[in-house]
Amino acid sequence: MQSMVSLFTTYLPYFVLVLTLLVFVHEYGHYWVGRRFGIHAEVFSIGFGPEIFGWTDRNGTRWKISAIPLGGYVKFLGDSDATSATPTDEALSPTDRRRAFFSQPLYARAAVVLGGPVANLLFAFVLLTGVYFFAGEPFTPATVAVQADGPAAKAGLRSGDEIVRLADKRVDRYEDIQESQFLYWAKPMSVEYRRGNQLLRGEIQPHYCERTDRYNNTLRYGDLGIDQYIRPVVGGFTANSPAEAAGLKVGDLLVAIDGKPVDYFSRIPELIGSRGGEPVTVKYDRDGRFGETTVVPIVDKVVDCAGKEQIVGRLRIRPAAVTELRDHGVIGAMGAGVRAVWGMTSMFYTSMGQILTAARPVDELGGPIRIAKAAGEASYAGWAGILNLVIALSVVLGIFNLLPVPMLDGGHLAMYAYEAVRGKPLSLRAQEIGLKLGFALVIGMALIATFNDIRLLLR
Numbered sequence: 001m002q003s004m005v006s007l008f009t010t011y012l013p014y015f016v017l018v019l020t021l022l023v024f025v026h027e028y029g030h031y032w033v034g035r036r037f038g039i040h041a042e043v044f045s046i047g048f049g050p051e052i053f054g055w056t057d058r059n060g061t062r063w064k065i066s067a068i069p070l071g072g073y074v075k076f077l078g079d080s081d082a083t084s085a086t087p088t089d090e091a092l093s094p095t096d097r098r099r100a101f102f103s104q105p106l107y108a109r110a111a112v113v114l115g116g117p118v119a120n121l122l123f124a125f126v127l128l129t130g131v132y133f134f135a136g137e138p139f140t141p142a143t144v145a146v147q148a149d150g151p152a153a154k155a156g157l158r159s160g161d162e163i164v165r166l167a168d169k170r171v172d173r174y175e176d177i178q179e180s181q182f183l184y185w186a187k188p189m190s191v192e193y194r195r196g197n198q199l200l201r202g203e204i205q206p207h208y209c210e211r212t213d214r215y216n217n218t219l220r221y222g223d224l225g226i227d228q229y230i231r232p233v234v235g236g237f238t239a240n241s242p243a244e245a246a247g248l249k250v251g252d253l254l255v256a257i258d259g260k261p262v263d264y265f266s267r268i269p270e271l272i273g274s275r276g277g278e279p280v281t282v283k284y285d286r287d288g289r290f291g292e293t294t295v296v297p298i299v300d301k302v303v304d305c306a307g308k309e310q311i312v313g314r315l316r317i318r319p320a321a322v323t324e325l326r327d328h329g330v331i332g333a334m335g336a337g338v339r340a341v342w343g344m345t346s347m348f349y350t351s352m353g354q355i356l357t358a359a360r361p362v363d364e365l366g367g368p369i370r371i372a373k374a375a376g377e378a379s380y381a382g383w384a385g386i387l388n389l390v391i392a393l394s395v396v397l398g399i400f401n402l403l404p405v406p407m408l409d410g411g412h413l414a415m416y417a418y419e420a421v422r423g424k425p426l427s428l429r430a431q432e433i434g435l436k437l438g439f440a441l442v443i444g445m446a447l448i449a450t451f452n453d454i455r456l457l458l459r
Helices: 002-036 094-099 106-134 174-183 267-272 330-356 368-379 382-400 409-422 428-457
Strands: 041-056 062-076 137-139 144-146 162-166 189-195 198-204 207-212 218-223 226-228 234-237 253-257 280-286 289-295 298-303 309-314 317-319 324-326
Touching (some): 002 041, 002 106, 106 330, 106 382, 162 174, 174 218, 174 330, 253 267, 267 309, 330 382, 409 428
Antiparallel strands (some): 041 062, 137 324, 144 226, 162 189, 189 198, 207 218, 234 317, 280 289, 298 309
16 A cells, blocks of 8 residues: 555656656657758657647647656657557548658668657766766776685685676776676676786675665575675765764774674674674774774674575774776767666666567566666665666667567567668558557557556556
């Protein structure tokens, strides 16, 4: 019940805001390119169904907001419907024929169709470039802390090693490792890593892991048995921290726990994991002076990758931030923006391919409810969270529409490619069959996504 209330009070307003913005960008891409070729747009609509309000500009285009805020369209002169799939049967005057969509040369029609997805990708690129130029590009070094007896340890890695390639992909930062963990759950990964002046190679066999985050989203990934290599400096405390109660302060460097050295932050759970409720002696360095205190870790319950519940001890401290911000000039920021958009595009198509080949479960397909939920969750992170969501969804909207499925922009482009090769368009009968198949496929995906969304909401 609480999830349903949150959907309408918190998630839905942000969803409508984000979706309206991205649909406008997408459809304006079609409209802008069409205008460059002299094509007349009869209607520019945000949403479907009955018009709520609108106006007609001096060029005769009706701009309107419609009742169902789940998309939008541009209807060009000569279209039989809002999909621009087939021409109208109505007779057009010679003047109107020159301004109609279907009377344009093939390259012009293809450019108009491509304009929508490209607008979304460019929008994401511009936002990313602005963020990287003014605020810097988030960067976490790819130096890792290796868990004892984990997959990485069995492959020969040690704490302090720097991963430079993983799964045949270059690793520039720790975030690249996380992307590979998301894409490959159980597939062996080739790895190259630097240890001092040595460049070593090996293969990691990840463990499949499934967890649920605080928003009840299911996270699936390949556990490599590694963490970020973070100095064991206290960066902050969470609520009811026994470490704070014992006198530790932000900035303290933890040196040892019960006489065992704390080499890196993720070593702390290994040393106190089984000591919940038992006193431990913590040695620390505070501004060059050593001190000691006794802490009784709070008993906590966690669920491991196998779904087994375990009792662990917690100090409830946060590490000091290790993510840096790389400063970029305009060109550097543009390059970082291109890399980020390309990375998201690659992840999307790889994930879709895995779903189609049953390598990834179909329950990862999400629809409007899941997007609304993500929008609401992003709002808790403030404008930075919403901006990140807008960027990610803009990329997804652009590249999803490029899939070669009739009804989508990619389906139109596939038909134009056929026309370019054969020298004539598909027959109207073939186009109608293609549209029906495409409609069935899109509706089928929407039903699966909605079913997944409802299951997520009712958890």
